[in-house]
Amino acid sequence: MVDIATRVYNHKWKIDPIVRSLIDTDFYKLLMCQSVFRNKPDTEVTFSLINRTTEIPLAELIDEGELREQLDHIRSLSLSRGESTWLRGNMFYGKRQMFRPDFMEWFENLQLPPYHLERVGDQYELTFEGQWPEVMLWEIPALSVLMELRGRAVLAPMGRFELQVLYARAMTKLWEKIERLRPHSGLRIADFGTRRRHSFLWQDWCVQAMMEGLGERFVGTSNCLIAMRREVEAIGTNAHELPMVYAALAGTDAALARAPYEVLADWHEEHEGNLRIILPDTFGSEAFFRNAPDWLAGWTGVRIDSGDPVEGAETAIRWWESRGEDPRQKLVIFSDGLDDDVIVDLYRRFAGRVRVSFGWGTLLTNDFRGLVDGDRLAPFSLVCKASAANGRPTVKLSDNPEKAMGPPEEIVRYKRVFGVGEQVRREVVV
Amino acid sequence: MVDIATRVYNHKWKIDPIVRSLIDTDFYKLLMCQSVFRNKPDTEVTFSLINRTTEIPLAELIDEGELREQLDHIRSLSLSRGESTWLRGNMFYGKRQMFRPDFMEWFENLQLPPYHLERVGDQYELTFEGQWPEVMLWEIPALSVLMELRGRAVLAPMGRFELQVLYARAMTKLWEKIERLRPHSGLRIADFGTRRRHSFLWQDWCVQAMMEGLGERFVGTSNCLIAMRREVEAIGTNAHELPMVYAALAGTDAALARAPYEVLADWHEEHEGNLRIILPDTFGSEAFFRNAPDWLAGWTGVRIDSGDPVEGAETAIRWWESRGEDPRQKLVIFSDGLDDDVIVDLYRRFAGRVRVSFGWGTLLTNDFRGLVDGDRLAPFSLVCKASAANGRPTVKLSDNPEKAMGPPEEIVRYKRVFGVGEQVRREVVV
Structure with a gap:
């Protein structure tokens, strides 16, 4: 009715x-x-x-x-x-x-x-x-x-049933990913897909499908509204904009070199536990760890958001070991270019060596690749x-020069100040 | 709300x-x-x-x-x-x-x-x-x-999203069939899937998907309620029960031999045009055509509902030719064991030689094969x-002994009366 x-x-x-x-x-x-x-x-x-x-x-x-x-x-x-x-x-x-x-x-x-x-x-x-x-x-x-x-x-321009089948296909696609993830009972995955989602309703569907399909392997969503409505954890810590702005405000090269750590010193005062997550790649992770103050090694974990994720995690593990920390107590959050196969690979590789968690973004909430002619719904x-x-x-330098941003002369200066050498280019999928 | x-x-x-x-x-x-x-x-x-x-x-x-x-x-x-x-x-x-x-x-x-x-x-x-x-x-x-x-x-026992994905998969499966049928603009297909449908709502969905996806290639449904609600043609003519009951009522072998034609004589008085469709296989198609009266050759078409469909259609074509009829004016309706690949094969083979039409049943409205563990939703x-x-x-003898029914001694008598010889067994899918 x-x-x-x-x-x-x-x-x-x-x-x-x-x-x-x-x-x-x-x-x-x-x-x-x-x-x-x-x-x-x-x-x-x-x-x-x-x-x-x-x-x-x-x-x-x-x-x-x-x-x-x-x-x-x-x-x-x-x-x-x-x-x-x-x-x-x-x-x-x-x-x-x-x-x-x-x-x-x-x-x-x-x-x-x-x-x-x-x-x-x-x-x-x-x-x-x-x-x-x-x-x-x-x-x-x-x-x-x-x-x-x-x-x-x-x-x-699509018809009513054509639309229904489009969403049917997208649902099936996500569900098949969930089915491939489900056997790995130690997985911990959060939805990080707000920014490049297909739509709000679709993200909300994805979160609910993860809740039913993954149970405790699904730990929450970065989206506050959905976290509130679906009564799941709101997930997230900090992003590149903090060091980028702090760095831009720095008056001298010496202040610039200190900026990324000042961000985290401010954060250290405000947050503890699982919110103390280092995002090391803004101006190159290698340089970040090399120059990091000792107190940072006491933080809970790192988030790997660019570059080769295996290398990124290994760098963090080596850094913790060099500072006398036990990596098995540390959390590594992968959040770049994830899909179910990448998640399972990384999980298999690092489970047991560190605590592993995943922030799954665009290919969770916007994997409409291959579903319409000309792939006109593929995420970008x-x-x-x-x-x-x-x-x-x-x-921003990032661990992938494809993701670098800023005026060329400033990029040169930042690379010099932070001591960033040659970087490997990786295709940016989304 | x-x-x-x-x-x-x-x-x-x-x-x-x-x-x-x-x-x-x-x-x-x-x-x-x-x-x-x-x-x-x-x-x-x-x-x-x-x-x-x-x-x-x-x-x-x-x-x-x-x-x-x-x-x-x-x-x-x-x-x-x-x-x-x-x-x-x-x-x-x-x-x-x-x-x-x-x-x-x-x-x-x-x-x-x-x-x-x-x-x-x-x-x-x-x-x-x-x-x-x-x-x-x-x-x-x-x-x-x-x-x-x-x-x-x-x-x-299935979960809410598991159910939604099940139907998403079924929808996708049907839509992919529709997409494979769509290029053949001369196709004429009706829904004959009421009796073994997955459910009423699912049949109704299938009909509407065919309406949108196939346009004029979809000619209607055998289901009266859906035909009324969706404003499409109600399709169907007659079935085996008429000759089976007429035959059972026959008192002698001679009356038995006449029974299948008496059914059609009654039908001839009531219907014309596209409702004059012969269903020849109740007691074997070969025998039916061999003994058929001349006036039946004037009927519009035949429906092939058991046995090898190619052989069935060729038998009808030879019969029409032997009675001086032009097969290109005749209608052949295939309605046994159809799926999109079979439909396209038969269409390619007979289009131009006869008018071809399809009554697509179980694998239209109940193709849930492979969609749950143990295939517990497969049609049967x-x-x-x-x-x-x-x-x-x-x-009933049918053109496939797997579909024969009745007491064994009566089957023997019917085979004798109608002159049915050796028949080829074909697996009954649904």
Whole structure:
């Protein structure tokens, strides 16, 4: 029986909003936001959207008016009472009151700042400028909106049953991955797929399928809204934007060399246990470990987010051993380019040597490869990064030169300051 | 938003009825019923359920109480006003008032007669006795109920997402068949899958997927309820039960030899055009054609329902040619053991030589092969046949001795009377 009121209500919407909540974002964004709010609140930053897959002509696929409507809708959002209660009262990583009252009060009154959108050729230039704690919260919703609008453009001409079969195929594809993961009872996998998901509803389906299909092997999701609704753990620690901005703010080469560790010194004061996870690759992992202060070796683990993951983990293990730490007590979180086969390989290789965990992203929540003609739903490499801080450009080196960003002369300087040598190029899938 | 009233209403049902309408049956059942109602209304018949796949222990899988509830529910059904209006007013095979007022009046007042159910070992004995026009209408709902209850037994322990993925896989499987059929623009395919469908909702989905995916290549469904609701053609002509019962009623060998043609003489008076389709295999096709009267060569086509389909069609073509008919004007309907590959093969072979059409049954509406462990959802060979008429056993020879039925001594007599020699055994898939 049709619920007439619901139907009429649904048809009153001018748009079908893609992002409907300020906490439809990654948990680490909120952790980092609180840290920035405390330590660097007045930093002026610019975040820029970059489509690394330039063959995909976003501006031809996505109507500018529709994109503006979606972005405007996000600016109209504010934290709901239930969301606020959850953030204030829920236990995250075993800790209550993770978010301090002053931060919560600020967040409860937040609306996202304006955006700048311009079409350049067949791409969009989308940038956000302003105070770091506000601007940084644009990253995930901006990516979600662009990914989902691109999907909608591809899906628009499809028939009803064709669509149902498309999702049937995607469901089967994910379920078969889950079936291949299930036999490995020691696996610990989290959903890290918000930023490049096919759509919100699809990510929500993926999380629920993982809950049923993987049981305790599925440890939670980076998406706060889904974590709240599905009553699973919110997962995440910190990202490259912290060292990138701290580094850009450094006035001298010596300050630059210290910047990555200052980030973690601030983090050390705020967090403990499983939140003390090193992300070593921003300016090259080898150099990071070489120059790391001793107290960092006491941290719980590392996240490997670029380069060869085996090499990355071996580097961390060698570093722990050289500092007298027992790697078997340490946590290695893999989060780059994962799919079920890579997960099983890495798990087999490192289980027993370290504690292993996986942050499974794009190929969890957006593996529509091969499902439509011309592969027009395949995920692509869209990022939204801090590109400047207080008027100075940011730089990322990464363990894969394909993922490096920043002005060429600055890249040269950073490589010199951090002592980064030759790096191996790896294809960036997503 | 939950429609509370709908939810409460749904939970008030004591059972989830499998058959909810008297016209959730094959169209040819109603055509034959009208013919029987006119020509042989007082014949006493017995219909018996036979599970030819004895490895499937129906009585262990299906609770007897649940089975009785479903059968009792069917006995509580009567024709609704809308169903009656559709049968009276709809155009079938280009003709209005296909169903005569006296038949419709009888049908509007019909409730199905009692059933006899007994557990014997791990199987059920399910029989129906009484006047032919009433009893014959049990065949399709009885089969649907048993097939669907068996499916429900297998599905009962499965999780929510596991179930969704099961149907996702089944949808994908059918859609891939549709995609392989689509390039052949001259194909004409009807759904003949009511009797061994996975479930009503699944058959309804299959029909709609065919409508979208095959366009005009999909010509309709044998299921009256779905034809009415989805506004497609109801398809079907006649079946083995007519010659089987006519033959059983014959008092002498000479009368027996005439019986299959008397059936068609009665049909000839009632129907024309595409409803004049010969089903030659009840007592062997070769013999049928050899002894057929000339006027039958003027009929529109034949339906090939057992034996080697290529041989069956070639036999018909040779017969038409021998009677001076042009095969290119004739219709050959294939309806035995079809799947997309068989359909394409037969189409390629006969298109241009005759008009070709397909009645696609079990592997359209119940291809769950390979989708659960132990293949416990694979279709199986369940039939419900007239086993006696006025106290005399019925016989079917078919063009495949695996499909023969009746007492052995009667099979011998029929083979002698009809002059049937050696036959080739073919595995009965479904």
